[in-house]
Amino acid sequence: MNPAPNLILIGPMGAGKTCIGRRLAERFTLEFVDLDQVIVEAAGASIPTLFDLVGEAGFRRHEQQALQRVLGGHGQLVSTGGGAVLHADNRAAIAGHGFVVYLRVSVAAQLERLARDKARPLLQRPDREQVLQDLAYHRDPLYQQLADLTLDTDLYTAAEATSQLVVKLAAHWQRQDPIA
Ligand code: S3P
Numbered sequence: 001m002n003p004a005p006n007l008i009l010i011g012p013m014g015a016g017k018t019c020i021g022r023r024l025a026e027r028f029t030l031e032f033v034d035l036d037q038v039i040v041e042a043a044g045a046s047i048p049t050l051f052d053l054v055g056e057a058g059f060r061r062h063e064q065q066a067l068q069r070v071l072g073g074h075g076q077l078v079s080t081g082g083g084a085v086l087h088a089d090n091r092a093a094i095a096g097h098g099f100v101v102y103l104r105v106s107v108a109a110q111l112e113r114l115a116r117d118k119a120r121p122l123l124q125r126p127d128r129e130q131v132l133q134d135l136a137y138h139r140d141p142l143y144q145q146l147a148d149l150t151l152d153t154d155l156y157t158a159a160e161a162t163s164q165l166v167v168k169l170a171a172h173w174q175r176q177d178p179i180a
Contacts, residue, residue, distance in 0.1 A: 001172065001173070001174040002099055002148055002172055002173055002174060003174040003175075003176040004097070004098050004099035004148075004173065004174075004175075004176055005073075005074035005075065005097060005098065005175075005176045005177070005178065006030075006071065006073070006074060006075070006076045006077070006078055006097055006098035006099070007024065007025075007028065007030060007076075007077045007078070007098060007099055007101065007169070007173065008077075008078045008080060008094050008097070008098035008099070008100050008101070009021050009024075009077070009078065009079045009080060009101050009103055010080050010084065010085055010094065010100060010101070010102050010103070010143050010146060010147070011082065011102050011103035011104060011105065011143060011153075012082045012104075012105055012110060012132070012135060012136060012139065012143075013082045013110065013114060013117075013120055013122075013123070013132075014105055014109070014110040014113040014114045014117075015082075015103035015104065015105040015110075015153055016103055016105070016153045016158055016161060017079040017080070017103055018034055018079050019158040020103060020153070020158050020161050020162055020165070021034070021077050021078075021079035023158060023159065023162040024077055024162055024165060024166070024169075025076075025077035027162065027166050028077070028166075028169070028175070030075055030076055030077040031073075031075060031076045031077070032076075032077050032079070033070055033073075033076045033077065033078045033079065034079045035063065035066055035067060035070060035078060035079060035080045035081055035084060036081050038066040038069070038070055039059075039062045039063055039066045039081075042062065042065070042066060043062055046119075047059070047119060047120070047121065048118075048119060048121050048124075050062060051121035052121075056121075056122075060083065060086065060087065063081060063083070063084055063090075064087055064089065064090055067080070067084060067090055067093055067094070068093060071093050071094070071096075071097040071098070074176075074177065074178055075175075075177070078098065080094070082135070082139070083139075085139060085142040085143060085146060086139070086142070091142065091145075091146055094146055095146055099148050099149070099169075099172070099173040100146050100147050100148045100149070101147065101148065101149045101150075101151065101165065101169075102143045102144065102146070102147035102149070102150040102151070103150075103151055103153050103161070104140075104143070104150055104151065104152045104153065104154075105152075105153050105154055106154050107129060107132045107133055107136060108154075109153075109154045110132050111128065111129060111132065114128075122135070148172065148173070149165075149168055149169070149172055149173075151164060151165060151168070
């Protein structure tokens with residue numbers, strides 16, 4: 001049993017972090033927090049607008065601030081953006097404040113799930129498959145390094161993946177409440 005105050009979902013775009021995260025939060029009576037949504041609300045701008053205004057590097061600064069703020073809390077299911085693991089400080093914060101679930105997905109499944117996506121700036125280009133492969137090559141080791149638990153989501157619906165995780169989490173994660 002691994003005690004932690006939050007559940008944190010990591011993994012690439014299209015792995016199902018938001019969809020599965022909402023369901024898992026309900027099953028464990030946790031507050032669902034979508035890190036991208038926190039960034040959007042704090043910045044008062046959508047993710048594509050933020051990328052336009054401050055570039056990816058600027059977006060990463062917003063992401064880092066949002067993550068630090070959110071991880072000060074407890075009893076949350078935090079769904080992170082695919083690139084939240086890039087910064088070493090973020091990885092330390094994630095590892096230190098939650099039980100980490102890596103939702104894995106193949107590039108083929110990502111291409112299918114994200115075919116009509118217009119909201120992810122990194123994918124608004126013709127060579128999506130190559131972009132996704134490069135991201136996976138660089139990020140998969142980081143996801144693996146952080147994960148307390150990994151689930152391949154390719155073959156599952158969100159409901160099926162949630163059921164699998166409920167069983168695994170019951171065996172591995174011990175919810176840690178703050179000392180009163
Ligand atoms: C990103 C993933 C997105 C979002 C932004 C950048 C990435 O989140 O944070 O578009 O670098 O992989 P999702 O993983 O929730 O799509």
